[in-house]
Amino acid sequence: MPSRLPSPGSFALVVALASLAGCTQNDDPEGASRLYAKINEGEGFRTWRRAPGFATRQPSFTAHSDAVEVFVNAEVAAALDGPTPILTWPEGALIVKEGFSGDARSLVAVMEKRAGRWYWAEYDGDGNALYSGEPKVCVGCHDKRQSYSDWVYSFELPR
């Protein structure tokens, strides 16, 4: 019964959606939810310090959104203000990037320093986790900045 077979078009769409879903790596769903709650605690990360160079929304260099806003928590702010040059961001450092496509928020990406390593998480615009833990895709691109700024792209260590 050929009429019950999916059309080639819809089959291609299903394959595309399946492979898109397969690309995400939400290895630690509970940790991702806890971290999302943490960055939204109280008045939320949008009231934190804006990262150097990100006083306003800036064009993004990645394909995932058109423009970004980057926020840092008190630990990062203290390191940036501190008198001493540092080689790594301090324990507890939290950096949040919000990505926008047009006016709509399309992603929230987070890095948190835990026991000397970065914990990574990315959510869609509604806060659903897509990546968490140490996803290959995050590490594999940010590692280009490992020795330069302790994995951070948008701003530098105080030197």
Ligand code: HEC
């Ligand atoms: C193809 C390279 C690439 C990949 C893959 C990538 N990033 Fe980024 N990331 C960047 C660049 C470039 C910036 C600087 C801001 C911008 O242009 O969007 C950035 C910025 C960030 C920031 C703000 C702090 C900083 O380093 O500037 C966070 C947080 C972040 N990314 C998290 C993630 C997470 C989580 C993942 C994995 C889900 C990820 N990134 C995957 C390139 C990448």
